[in-house]
Amino acid sequence: MATPKKNKSNKTKPPHSKTSERQKKPTRNKIIDAAVKVFADYPYYAASIRMIGKSAKIDHPLINYYFPTKATLFEEVVKHVTDEYYQANITWFEGLEKLGPESGFSLYIDRFFNFAAKHPSALRIVALNLVQAEEHDEIPGYERVRNFFEQTKQTFKNAIPMQGIADDIEMFTHSFNTLAINYLGASTYYAGILGLKPGSRQYLKWVKKTMMFVLLPQLKQIIIGENMDYGLTQK
Amino acid sequence: MATPKKNKSNKTKPPHSKTSERQKKPTRNKIIDAAVKVFADYPYYAASIRMIGKSAKIDHPLINYYFPTKATLFEEVVKHVTDEYYQANITWFEGLEKLGPESGFSLYIDRFFNFAAKHPSALRIVALNLVQAEEHDEIPGYERVRNFFEQTKQTFKNAIPMQGIADDIEMFTHSFNTLAINYLGASTYYAGILGLKPGSRQYLKWVKKTMMFVLLPQLKQIIIGENMDYGLTQK
């Protein structure tokens, strides 16, 4: 079997077409885009190469021409969506340091939700593949799913000046991520039990209200270093 | 195909054997037990009848004799583990009303963790099957998974006298459940990113600390009806 030409080093540009550069969409990109959608709907083992082929409107063996195995494709997809998320996440912090905890947190959530509405796949893919059997082999791209939390924690630490102790910051970011992944990545479930539609303004409003209700006090504690002592100090 | 004898109405007791009643374990129970384990490790579509047969040490078509379809078996499993959880959850509240929010919450979590250590399947099965594709058919037992949150909310409301408004209680229980399902039902993931072992004392200590760190202030607010005003009041 011939291997596909690596079109990185020898960039054979299309003669600067008027339509957007992204418009010139080679097959490989079509496959990635379709795979992102399918893997956002089905966990790794339930998603199939044939589903992706159908979604991309190509014959499914063509996928193996660009990605030798299903595992390779999934890794590429996880890399794609988590990188996208990682880059966006950095921008959500811009200017927040001037705002104080409450309005800063509020604006951060707004930016976050705005991204999630446009790119729902990242959180869904993480949510779908986060739970793993203890005794069995890992899913191919699982290392990247695992890094997801660590990345956001670092971005948070770098962006916001904090006096809180490291443990508190870790507890905060893990809980924020967990709630975000569930409420946005599994919105069908949570909206369902609330009697709302997953993408509706009402539901997103509830999620924001809930995340601020639950996490704002702890955020204040971390940022300003106050010890409000909710009865947690042990000594 | 013959249908299995319903051994509910005509209880053909074994002649009160010395060994425990549960010891007399007909095939049906062996299948349920094996299915609980397999469905706690693999999401619905990834788990197979053959895995369950192997785990129960029976030939796999025998499963179809007791459960006509995989869907029927899964529903039975979800019913089994959520009922078990529901019954246990009620007992965890016993005596808490005398204790005040902090020590009460602490004791509740201890009881909860104790149960989760002995019966890890319920939370794992919920965690594994909670995320659903938006456009496609539901998993067979999904209605019961969905009811899971509603049940615990009602138990909480009945057990603890509260002055908090309904919205606050809903935000609290949903967030508690979400964190509990993730931290205990997907412990492999979270323990992994913390560098701890999923079932270790250290990890469980971290989870408890985190849940109290995040949720105790809100619990106090709900129970005693105080309005501590973390900057959330809007009017």
Next chain:
DNA sequence: AGCAGATTTTAACGATCGTTAAAATCTGCT
């Protein structure tokens, strides 16, 4: 002992899966 029904085993079905091989077609260059 012999029967009837319950239970278990064995074999096989059609469907779907990821992957491979080979043929067919397209593309850019001489």
Next chain:
DNA sequence: AGCAGATTTTAACGATCGTTAAAATCTGCT
């Protein structure tokens, strides 16, 4: 025009899936 290599299509593979049918075995009763 004709070639070489890249890309796409077609057909098929072995493996696994849930389910069914039929035979084999077990169980309790007369």
